[in-house]
Amino acid sequence: MEIVTARLALRRPGPADLETIFAIHRDPEASRHNPSDLLATLAQAEHLYSRWDDHWRRHSFGYWVVEERESRKILGFAGLKVVRFREIEVLNLFYRLDPAAWGNGVATEAATAVVEWAGRHLPEWPILARVRPDNVASQKVAQRAGLTRAEHLDDLGEDGLDWLFITRWPAEENRRP
Secondary structure (H helix, E strand, O other), X not given: OEEEXXXXXXXXXXXXXHHHHHHXXXXXXXXXXXXXXXXXXXXXXHHHHHHHHHHHHHHOOOEEEEEEOOOOOEEEEEEEEEEEEOOEEEEEEEEEEOHHHOOOOHHHHHHHHHHHHHHHHOOOOOEEEEEOOOOHHHHHHHHHOOOXXXXXXXXXXXXXXXXXXXXOOOHHHOOOO
16 A cells, blocks of 8 residues: 655555664654654564564554655655554554655645545544644644644653644543543
8 A cells, every 4th residue: 555645655654664664663763753763673673574564464554655756765654553542543643754855845835635535544533743832843744734732631651742733633631631
């Protein structure tokens, strides 16, 4: 399955992508706001790929490889993962790019394509993005992809406070505590 945008092609990861998964996830700059995601060994990257592949097998979607459409150069990853949040199953929106691809709208284009894909194929599923308070660029990506800030859902993540951005959230779950 492939998602195509004006500049990008998003495709399911395969074993040939392992080196790129490792390269991006071992880069401290790429994981600056989520240091618990840093990988130190190729074995960790293999485990991460295995989890991504398992999600694809179980759900027929997951995290896509983000490539330049013409050159097929890999820029990073973006996609959706089924997670449990406050007792409901939701889709977690993820995007992580090679820092060399930052600043030219690639994350916004990829995240928007993923959210639009979910709107067509999984319209009943709520989507959330967990973003660090100091990661302004990621906050803008979430908002441009159609998610709205939901302060009342903010939560502690592995690396500290997560600000939550949501779309299609169940009305009963959208009330303030």
